[in-house]
Amino acid sequence: MTDLSVLRAKYALSPAALTPSLNRRQINQALKDEEAVNATFIGQERAREALSFGLGVRNRGYNLYVMGEPATGRFSLVKDYIERQVASLPSPEDWVYLNNFDEEREPFVLRMAPGEGKDLVKDINGLIDDLLDTFPAAFDNPGYQRQKSAISREFERRYDEAIDAVERYAQAHDVALYDESNAITFAPIVNGKPVTDEEFAVLDDDKRQYFYDLIAELENRLSESLLGLPVWKRESSERIRQLNKKTAEQGIRPLLKVLEHKYAGHLGVLKTLRRMRSHLVDTIVSLLAEESKEDKPDELDRRLYLEELYLPNVLVGHQLQDGAPVVYEPNPTYQNLFGKIEYTNLHGSVYTNYRMIRAGALHRANGGYLLLDVDQVIEQPFVWDALKLAIKSGSLKMDLPQQDVGMVNAITLNPQPVDLDVKVILLGSRDLYYTLQDYDDEFDELFRVLVDFDYEIPVTRQSTFDFTGKVRHHLSECGLSGISSKAMQRLVEYSLRMAEHQQKFSAHFAEVIELINEARYFAAQQQSTHLELEHIEIALSAKKRRTGRVSHALLNDIKEGHVLIATEGKSVGTVNGLTVLEVGGTAFGTPARITSTVYAGANGVVDIEREVELGQPIHSKGVMLLTGYLGNKYAQHFPLTLSANIALEQSYGHIDGDSASLAELIALISALTEIPATQSLAVTGSINQYGEVQAVGGVNEKIEGFFDLCQHRGLTGNQGVIIPKSNAINLVLDKAVIDAVKKELFHIYTAETVDDAISLLMEKEAGNMTSRGRYPKNSVNYHAVNRLYNIALIVNGGDDE
Numbered sequence: 001m002t003d004l005s006v007l008r009a010k011y012a013l014s015p016a017a018l019t020p021s022l023n024r025r026q027i028n029q030a031l032k033d034e035e036a037v038n039a040t041f042i043g044q045e046r047a048r049e050a051l052s053f054g055l056g057v058r059n060r061g062y063n064l065y066v067m068g069e070p071a072t073g074r075f076s077l078v079k080d081y082i083e084r085q086v087a088s089l090p091s092p093e094d095w096v097y098l099n100n101f102d103e104e105r106e107p108f109v110l111r112m113a114p115g116e117g118k119d120l121v122k123d124i125n126g127l128i129d130d131l132l133d134t135f136p137a138a139f140d141n142p143g144y145q146r147q148k149s150a151i152s153r154e155f156e157r158r159y160d161e162a163i164d165a166v167e168r169y170a171q172a173h174d175v176a177l178y179d180e181s182n183a184i185t186f187a188p189i190v191n192g193k194p195v196t197d198e199e200f201a202v203l204d205d206d207k208r209q210y211f212y213d214l215i216a217e218l219e220n221r222l223s224e225s226l227l228g229l230p231v232w233k234r235e236s237s238e239r240i241r242q243l244n245k246k247t248a249e250q251g252i253r254p255l256l257k258v259l260e261h262k263y264a265g266h267l268g269v270l271k272t273l274r275r276m277r278s279h280l281v282d283t284i285v286s287l288l289a290e291e292s293k294e295d296k297p298d299e300l301d302r303r304l305y306l307e308e309l310y311l312p313n314v315l316v317g318h319q320l321q322d323g324a325p326v327v328y329e330p331n332p333t334y335q336n337l338f339g340k341i342e343y344t345n346l347h348g349s350v351y352t353n354y355r356m357i358r359a360g361a362l363h364r365a366n367g368g369y370l371l372l373d374v375d376q377v378i379e380q381p382f383v384w385d386a387l388k389l390a391i392k393s394g395s396l397k398m399d400l401p402q403q404d405v406g407m408v409n410a411i412t413l414n415p416q417p418v419d420l421d422v423k424v425i426l427l428g429s430r431d432l433y434y435t436l437q438d439y440d441d442e443f444d445e446l447f448r449v450l451v452d453f454d455y456e457i458p459v460t461r462q463s464t465f466d467f468t469g470k471v472r473h474h475l476s477e478c479g480l481s482g483i484s485s486k487a488m489q490r491l492v493e494y495s496l497r498m499a500e501h502q503q504k505f506s507a508h509f510a511e512v513i514e515l516i517n518e519a520r521y522f523a524a525q526q527q528s529t530h531l532e533l534e535h536i537e538i539a540l541s542a543k544k545r546r547t548g549r550v551s552h553a554l555l556n557d558i559k560e561g562h563v564l565i566a567t568e569g570k571s572v573g574t575v576n577g578l579t580v581l582e583v584g585g586t587a588f589g590t591p592a593r594i595t596s597t598v599y600a601g602a603n604g605v606v607d608i609e610r611e612v613e614l615g616q617p618i619h620s621k622g623v624m625l626l627t628g629y630l631g632n633k634y635a636q637h638f639p640l641t642l643s644a645n646i647a648l649e650q651s652y653g654h655i656d657g658d659s660a661s662l663a664e665l666i667a668l669i670s671a672l673t674e675i676p677a678t679q680s681l682a683v684t685g686s687i688n689q690y691g692e693v694q695a696v697g698g699v700n701e702k703i704e705g706f707f708d709l710c711q712h713r714g715l716t717g718n719q720g721v722i723i724p725k726s727n728a729i730n731l732v733l734d735k736a737v738i739d740a741v742k743k744e745l746f747h748i749y750t751a752e753t754v755d756d757a758i759s760l761l762m763e764k765e766a767g768n769m770t771s772r773g774r775y776p777k778n779s780v781n782y783h784a785v786n787r788l789y790n791i792a793l794i795v796n797g798g799d800d801e
Contacts, residue, residue, distance in 0.1 A: 004763055011722075011749040011760060015742045018733045020502035022489050026464045031488060036469030037476070040081045042509060043457030043466070051078065054449035055085055055369075055423065061448055063391065063424040065374070067433050068453030068507070074427055075328070075371070078451070082326050082369050082425070089324040092367020095418055096120065097313040097354045098272055101279040107354035109416040110268045110312070114322065117314040120269065123259055128306045130255050135284050138251045144243070151239045166222045173214055184222060186215045241285070248284040252277065276310060283309060313355045315339075315418075316363050325368035329361035332377050337361050338386060339398050341413050357415055362396055365422050374428035374436075387424070391446050396420040456504040459496070467492065467505060474513055475531065478520055486533040491515065494540075497732040500700060515539055550581070551588040551705075558591070558709055564649065565591050566679035567710050567719055573597060573671030575761065576682035577648070577663035578706060578721065580698030587698060589705025591682050593649040594660060596667040598787075600794045601643025605630075605668065626665050628689035629754070634785045636773075641792040644668055659696035661686045662724075665754060666761050673783035677761045681749070682706040683722040691754040695726040700733055707737050707746060715740060720747030722757055755781070 030036045041048050047066075054064040068074045094117030096110040112120065138144065163184070167177040174189040187194040188211040190203070200208065256273055263269035287302060318325070329336055339360035343352045361370060378384050390396050397417040426447060433450070436443040457463050471491060475483055483491075491512055498506035506512075516531070518539040523531055557563045565576060577594045580587055605627050631640040646664050662685035670677045684702050685693045696702075703721050710719040728750055740746035751757040755766035758780050767779025775782040 007759055007763070008747065008749065011751065011756060013728060013731075013741075013748045013750060015738050017728060018731050018738050018741060018748060020459075020493065020496050020732060022492060023461075023464065024485070024489060026461055027468060027488055027492065028485050030465045030468035031472070031483070031485060033465070033469075036465055037473050039466040039469035039473070040084065041077055041466060042470060042505060042507075043460070043463040044077070044453055044507070047451050047453050048081070050449060050451040051081060052085070054425075054451065055082065057449070060391075060394065061446055063447045064426065064449045064451055065433055065447045066425060066427045066451040066453065067430055068427075069429060069455070074453055078425065078427070079326060079328060079371060082371075086324040086326065086368065089368075090114075091318040091320055091322045092316075092324065092421075094118075094317050095315045095359075095363065095366070097315055097357050097415060099309060099354050101275055104353065105413055107313075107357065107413060107415045108272070109315075109418055110272065111419070112266070112268075114318040114320050116266075117312065117317045120263075121312050121314055123262070124311050125307075127255055127259065128303060128310065131252070131280075131284065131306065132302060134251045134255070135248070138247055139244070141247075144247050147243055148240060151236055151243065154236065163222075166218060169221060170218050175211070175214055175218060177218075186218050188215075244285045245281055248281045252280055252284065256280075280310070308353065308355065311355065313357055315357060315359045316366065325365055326371070327361050327365035327368065328371040330373070330376070332361065332372050332383055333380050334382050334386065335360065337383060338390075338396065339363055341398065341415075352413060354413065354415070357398070357413065362390065362420065362422060363418065366396070366418065367421055369423045369425060371425045371427065374426040374432055377426070378432075388442055388446060390420055391422075391424060392442075394420050453507060455507050456499045456501060457507055459503050459505060463505060464492070467495065467509075470509060471512065471516065474516055478517070479529070480520060480523070480531055481529045483531040484533060487519075487531050487536050490533055490536045493732060494536075497700065500697065500730045500732070502729050502732060515543075518543065547583075547586040548588070550583045551586075551590065554581075554590050555708060555712070559712055563593075565593055565709065567713055568716065569679050570676035571679055572674055572676045573667055574679070575663045575667040575670065575677050576679060576706070577660045578682050578684035578702035579648075579660065580701050580705075587701050589698065589701035589703065591706045591709060592660070594646070594663045594667045595649055596644060596646045596664065596671040598642060598644045598668065598671040598791075600791045602641050602795050603643040605642075605644045605646060625661060625687060625689055626668060629665060629687060629691055630668075630788070632689055633691060633781070634788050635792075638789055638792045639796070640788065641795045642672075642788060644671070659684050659686055659698075662693055662751070662754065662757055666757055669758065669780065669784055670762065672787050673780055674787075675762050675764060675780060675783065678718075678763060680716065680718040681720055681722055681761055683751075683757060683761065685722070685724040685727075685751065685757070687754060693724045693726075693751045693753060693757065695724050695730070699723055699727045699730050703731075703748065704734055704737060707740065710746065711736070711740070715745035717745050719745075720749060722749045722751050722760055725750040725752040 047068075051064070051066075054062060066074055066078055091114040094112040094114060096112055096117045098108045098110055100106050100108050163177070163179065170177050170186060171189075176187045176189055176194045178185045178187065188200060189195070190199070195203075200211070203211075256277055260270060260273055263273070283306070287305065337360045339362070340358050341352055342356040342358060343350050344356070345351070377387065395417045396419075398413075398415050424447075468488060471483065471488065475481075492505075494515060495505045495509075495512055496502060498508055498511060515536065519531055519535040522538045522542070523529070523535040526535075528535070554563070558565050566574075567576075573596045575594045577592045578589060579592045580589050605624075626646075627640070630642075634640075646668060648660065663683045665687060666677060666683060669675075682702075684696055684699065686696055687693055703723070706719075706721055710716075731748070737746065741748060749760055751760065755768075758764075758766040762780055765776070765779050767775040767781040769775055769781075775785060
């Protein structure tokens with residue numbers, strides 16, 4: 001039997017191997033270099049190259065899908081990088097909607113150079129001011145009034161001539177004609193004067209009949225004379241309208257000439273001004289010429305009316321110095337993305353016009369870049385298909401779904417579509433990317449560039465430089481004056497711990513930012529604007545306490561004996577396994593007692609967790625591998641026949657993962673050989689059928705969970721944990737654990753094979769097979785083969801002699 005201390009020394013890790021070796025010189029250099037603050041990416045070379053390629057290719061279909069998990073800084077990194085890349089690109093055109101005077105439901109769209117849209121609005125506003133200054137003053141001009149009076153007099157003259165002819169005929173036949181309030185009446189003349197009704201009544205019948213007939217004839221003559229009156233009135237009104245139009249045209253022409261000269265090089269504006277001219281004349285005539293002074297609207301009402309008809313609606317406006325737009329739409333509903341048409345209530349009716357068209361995120365990003373969360377996009381009705389159609393066609397049509405408008409019979413607009421030239425960047429998970437590839441044939445055609453963000457970033461000189469720079473940038477945004485070298489080293493170590501790797505940063509930089517924010521709170525309590533190591537440690541301790549209720553309760557259960565975990569002594573068929581529990585956003589390790597029983601039978605290895613449906617598939621797979629290992633290792637020359645039960649004691653929830661398979665195998669071999677396993681060691685690791693120990697996750701939390709229990713009970717110098725050798729690079733342990741290892745009060749051992757773990761836990765050589773195919777006598781493997789052979793003989797009815 002090999003000396004125990006020599007055996008353990010063979011597998012023990014030194015304190016230096018329990019934590020990463022930081023390059024303090026590089027960190028200190030990055031703390032002093034001013035260029036570091038401008039860092040955009042931390043590592044992510046693959047993503048950087050893909051992003052640069054995707055932004056550079058202008059062909060249709062080369063949109064981007066940024067793949068990665070939330071909180072890895074995807075959005076902020078991509079947005080910052082794009083903004084820096086596109087700062088030198090030109091500003092896109094302005095898009096302006098104009099009234100279509102022929103069909104108001106189909107407004108025209110006008111493309112203009114950056115800034116020209118606002119200039120056009122300013123110029124049309126000036127035109128409206130000039131119109132209000134010019135009219136109705138132009139209609140009060142004496143020349144206009146003389147012409148209008150002449151037309152009116154011509155009508156009056158023709159009317160008077162018709163009346164005069166009838167009046168002369170009446171007087172010749174002793175009848176008087178009266179014209180009062182545009183009503184013409186006749187009265188008989190007797191003895192040189194008109195008679196009253198009473199006087200007329202006493203005339204003889206012949207005389208009365210004479211006058212009756214005469215007046216009837218006169219009324220007929222009057223009707224015939226005035227038969228052309230409506231025609232004369234129409235002719236007079238038409239001449240006045242022509243006069244009004246001519247007067248309006250004379251006033252409008254010089255005002256429009258100024259604008260036509262200014263926009264001589266812009267064909268679209270010239271067409272608009274020409275279309276506006278005739279409509280403007282009619283508007284001026286109807287609004288400012290036809291009304292009587294008492295009924296004329298006030299100037300404010302006239303201005304609003306003219307603005308509603310002629311003022312351009314700048315859908316999207318830019319300035320020359322703006323550069324290409326970078327737009328992020330966090331809530332990509334149909335209207336937020338494709339724009340909307342607003343409505344108002346006018347006299348109880350729903351009303352809209354071209355000036356109530358509002359831009360969406362695609363309009364604002366046109367000529368630039370649009371960032372969208374793809375999971376939000378596909379959840380919105382109609383949005384995904386409409387987005388693909390817009391990208392494919394290169395045209396942005398404001399065609400709102402009826403359900404989205406919320407009105408069944410509302411009259412809406414059909415604006416001219418806008419030419420679309422936008423690079424769409426979708427941010428989403430890996431699962432969603434592969435799902436879209438499988439179920440949407442157009443996805444690969446439209447999103448050809450994949451920007452894949454890594455979970456972890458190798459520690460290099462550049463990534464250390466960038467990490468430090470991003471921290472310094474956030475410190476300046478928080479109002480902190482700086483950070484000490486030791487505090488920065490602690491942040492680097494924290495990122496390595498999140499990545500569970502001594503040579504890789506975690507891509508979840510948001511968690512580093514969170515730690516800085518929390519440390520800043522404690523620094524402020526000490527009235528310090530400089531972040532020190534003390535502030536980081538206090539923040540970590542406070543977070544551990546805030547989120548540690550469940551872990552503290554579990555540890556208390558073990559301390560009080562409610563959960564049976566031994567940290568001293570030896571026991572057959574019992575091994576301390578190590579597990580990790582994730583509750584909310586925290587993970588912590590806790591030991592778990594694994595037991596096994598073996599007896600003669602042919603049931604095989606029974607996983608109790610699986611039988612009661614608490615074991616998840618990966619855990620069950622790990623247990624089933626045990627049978628493969630036993631058969632390959634021990635039963636090459638006889639059938640593997642046994643009955644064994646394996647259980648995680650006092651576990652009442654679902655269990656997943658195969659990290660307990662090594663501990664379960666040791667418990668099974670201990671029960672099989674009846675050789676006790678030490679309880680002062682806990683073990684984690686998965687195995688394959690050939691007995692190789694494989695890496696597991698959460699190794700730091702597992703070690704610290706068992707250490708906390710041992711520390712509470714008192715460190716004896718014999719306690720420790722066994723981890724897979726391949727997990728050594730994942731160790732980023734707390735200072736308390738490292739100090740205990742330095743003082744040889746606690747130990748970390750690595751195992752490369754099952755035999756290594758057997759030797760450590762059973763404190764006995766596992767035994768290597770000799771050239772004759774036998775294991776050394778009295779070794780653990782020797783006892784295992786013998787016991788399995790005897791069980792096979794018993795079960796199969798043979799003789800064990």
